[in-house]
Every structure is written in C-alpha cells, then in structure tokens.
Amino acid sequence: MSQLLSAAWRYRGFVGSSVANEFKTRLQRSRLGTAWVVLQPLAQVFIYATVLANVLAAKLQGVNNKYAYAAYLIAGTACWSLFAEIVQRCMTVFIDFASLLKKIQFPRITLPMIVIGTASVNNLALIVVALAILPFLGFIPTLNVLWLPLLMLLTIAFATGLGLFLGTLNVFMRDIGQIIPIVLQFWFWFTPIVYPVTIIPEHLKQFLVLNPVIPLVEGYQNVLVYGKAPPSGLIEVAVVSVVLLAASMLVFRRASSEMVDVL
C-alpha cells in the first residue's frame, strides 16, 4: 500500500499537468470552453426550476422565498454532479487508457487521480458560481459554508471508493459499465435533489438510511440554502467511504497485474 502511495506522490506533477491539459483541451475546442463546466449543471437547474417550480416549490418547509426551490436545486446538483462525474469516469478510465496501459509502465493509480482532480476543479467552479448567484436569490451564506470543503472531501471519498471498485471490475466484466449509468439515473431520482425529502411517504422513509448520498446532499442543502450545519448522518457516510476505499484499493491492487491481459 505504501508503494502505491509513494508512486502516486512521485507522479503528482504528472497528475497535475494532466488535469491542466484536460481543461486546455476543452478551451481549445469550444469558444466558451471551461464555462460549459458550470453552464451545464446550471442549465439543468434552470430546467427543473421552470418545469417543477409550481409543483414542488410550496413543499419546501421553513423558507419563505420564491427562489427557494432554485437554490435548493443548485445545492443538490452541486453535490450530485461531483459524485456522478467521479463514479462515471472512474468506471471507464482504465478502458479509455487501454493503449497507454499496455505500452507504458506507469502507476495506474494516477488515472483515477486525474479523474478526481478534473472533477474537483469542475465542482469548485460550480460552487464558486453558486456562491456568487445565491446572494442574488436572497440566500446570504452563513459561516456554515465552511463545512463545504469537508462535504466535498466526503463526496469525493465515497464516489472514488465506489467508482474505483466498479471501474476495476468493469475491466473484466464490461456489463458493469452498461448497468451503472442506469443505476445512477435511478439513484438520482431516489435522492431528494429535485424534490424535498418531506414528500416521501412515511412507510418508505425507513429506507432512506440505505442511501449514503442523502446525508451528503442534505449537507450541501443545509449549508447553502438553510444556513445550518450538515446532518449527523455524515459520520456513517465517512465510515462507509473508508470501507469502500479500502475494498476498492484491495481489488485494484489484486487486479492491476491482470488488467493489461484483458484490455
């Protein structure tokens, strides 16, 4: 394990420049370049806000603001987009870089690290824009915003644990890469991002505890919309993340010697 970490540390410059390259490439190809990173989730927020505002806005409790629903969407989307991006890209990262893996000897752990780096920069940009927009919607950030780095870190840890685990297995069992996007769609709708948690029927609420993304999303919503501290469920999420990360590292280390054989 220490070997893995020291290799990762040795290649930190490479990871950094690879992340920078991703953004340079994006800038080269389109006029708005990096702006799309922020514009895409915001457009999604805008769509949900226009379509669902009248249906769901009234259900948000404790906030008397006509933009409350938009703010709620922004907070949830910020969390979910970070989670989904890391899981999805980790899923295919080894397959995408197959030709490189087959020909050049370098620490394979750098590939998911590049994914994490890129997704984090994307998400930071979105958070910065969100923090700039929210005051105009009437949501002045409180000191609880300081929870955000921790929330991001936990989201990254959970997403990486899951993504690396599935991504490694996906090299050997390609069906996983097909199933997971569908699972993620369901997962999105089983998480209170677009709707408030209050509309879930009483008898189903007991199942919410099974979804580790909920405390994270709620954390973002608490911090950005309600100006409160994140929910206590975060501790459980942290434990789940650590277990997942350990499991994924184990699988990754066992699998990495055989990976090239099946790519």
Added chain:
Amino acid sequence: MTTPALTVQDVGKAYVKYRSEFQRVARWFGASIRPREEHWIIRGINFKVNAGESLGIIGQNGAGKSTLLKIITGTTRPTEGAVALAGHVSALLELGLGFNQELTGRENAVYSAGLRGFSREEIDKFVPQIEEFAEIGEYFDQPMRTYSSGMQMRVAFSVATVVRPEILIVDEALSVGDSYFVHKCFKRIREFREAGTTLLIVSHDASAIQTLCDRALLLDGGRIVLDGDPQEVLDYYNALIAEKENSKIRTARTTQGAVATESGTGEASIEALALLDDEGRSVEYVGVGQPITLRAKIRAHDPIKRLVFGYLIRDRLGQKIFGTNTHYTDHVFHGLSAGEDVEVLAHFPANLGPGSYSISVALTDAETHLIKNYQWRDLALVFTVTNVAHPTFVGSAWIPPRMEILRPGSNVSDRGID
C-alpha cells in the same frame, strides 16, 4: 565478469480464461479456483543481456515478441519466472502514444515526460533539450493536429531519449519518419550504446538488426529457437518465412481472390518462381549490389509458337524500377509442345537502394502482353534490399560513385583511387 543488465529467467506468460469472471474476482480474495483454459503465449524464455550489449529480437507476428517486451517493460507481469533489470528502462514502443492532438508539442512533451516518471524540475530542464533535438521550429508551440506524422515522431523520439537509459527498447517505431531524422535517431542510439546502454531491438528490418546488434534471438511459437550471431539468426528466420510463404501461395491459387493479381489465357504458366543467391539458395533479404538470380520454371499446357518471359521490379510504392523481357534480350522459346517444361534464369546484380521491392512476371508471345497474354502475376515475389557493405546512400538505385576531392589551395591533392 560483467553484470547482466537484463536477466530473463524461465519467463512464461499465459492468458487464462475462467468459467466466469466472478471466479477471477473470487480468486483475488483467496478462493482457489482452477482456470478453465490456459493459453501460453511464451514459455521457458531464458536469456541474459550484458550491460552495453545490444540484442535483436526477431520473430514472425504472433511469435510472442510483444508479450516478451511487455513483460520486460513491466506493463504486464509474467505468469511464471522473473525479469531482473539493472537501471532505468526507456521503451520506444509505438511512438507518440498518449499524445493529445489539441495540445502543443511542448505540452505533449511535458505530459509524456511526466508519464515516464520525471519530476517537474527535471521536466523543466528537459523540455528545451527535447525542443532542440526534435528540430521542428515554431511547430513546437502549435497544436499537434497540425503536425505531420514525421513531426510527431520527432517529438516522441526526443522525449523518449532525453535521458540516456540503462536499457533502451526499440520496437518497429523507427521505420516512420524522414531519413534525416531516422539517421539522427540511429546516431543517438549508437551514442547511447557507446556510453553503455543496453539495447533491445525488435524489428522486421534486417538492416537495423545487422548494423546495431551484436546478438539476436529468434522467437517462434513462444520459445527461443535460436540465440546467436545476427546474420546466422536472420538467415534462419528467412528460411522460416520462405516456408510459410510457399504454403500461402498454394492456398492463394485455389481461391477466386487471386484473379485480381493473376490474369492470362493459361496456355502456359509459371510453376515456380524464386530469387536465388549465387549459391542457389532462395533469398528474401538481399544486400545492395549482391548478384542474384530470378528463376522461373514454366510449363506449356498447349503447343506454343513463341514464348516470351518478362519481369518487372517495383518499389514498395509500385513504381517501376526495372523491367525487361526475353523478346528484347533475344531469348525467345520457339515451338514448345504441350506439357513441356522450360526454365528462364535472369542473373543480375541487386543494384537497388535499401527497401522493399516486388517482382511482377508475365508470359506472352511478343514484347507486350497486349497481343497474347498467357499469364500475368503482380506481386509474384517480394524481397528486401538492405545495405550492409556499402557506404550509406539514399534512393532506389545503387550507382556506386568513384569519389575525388580536390583542394586547389594546397599543394597536395587528395585523389580517390579506382
């Protein structure tokens, strides 16, 4: 005693198949499961390469060359045995791998050097050296999509060789690019070698192996068939290839697909065609200027009044290099009876430049094939010319010069001798 730079001990690689991939995963967690199928690509590979030695690895496609290289470079692990390396390895496998077309040469150089494990500070130091060696001028700061493949190769080679490795692995990669730069590459490789770098060259290019290697390995069917002097190994390899080629020709004849390159009315046909050296052995690699013989065994199936044999040597682009026929040389067969076998031998020196050539042959009744064309075969034979004995030259013709240099300023003139 010198210490080996590379030791390959009992290395074998098997690709394993499990009944289901779940079994593979279960095995990582300690379950003992026997794979359903093991397919050995290479097995029982043993050799040592001393520091400063250069070794060529030859073999047909599928012989296990790339698997062996992957194991040596460390991208894949051997199923059994071990590889020990002394020092830093640089592999020139598929140059330009991982380059991003949208980024500039400089950015790609930084990326590529990072991939090879260099630190930021080292890279900052190396990039100017890379730029200098690549010699692509302002293009170095242009996006790679504007590059020609030769320019990409220049950057790739410069990155891969910016630091002298203890072991340098060269794949077919060097066959691309302009001759000036290829020359520069070989110069650098030679300098590395003189400084003590161990070379591992995998190539179909006989001349590269002959000029750069002290020793060669022939791989066939995943095993080392021969380990010895490059010339000896190449000869053996050619024999191996010739065997395969002949069997291929036989199958080609039975299929309809051969019509494209073979045409004719069929009154006479070429039964066998071979390129021979002066001792009568079939050759595929020919040295510049080497005397060779094209031998055609012809059978007349019907009575034929007049039979002309013609041949045409083409370069790899299909351009005509030299062609003639027995009508022009006045060696026409007259009045052949049905079933008669004849032979034509064309003796000529291979005054050709290094490269790959093909021979087309034709049987007609006059100087052109337009009147009566008994048989016409394109790509009837392929051979490669390599330059080992002569000074370096470019082009497809070997026109040996007698050099003379004069210095009118000094009293002594330095004249070349015949």
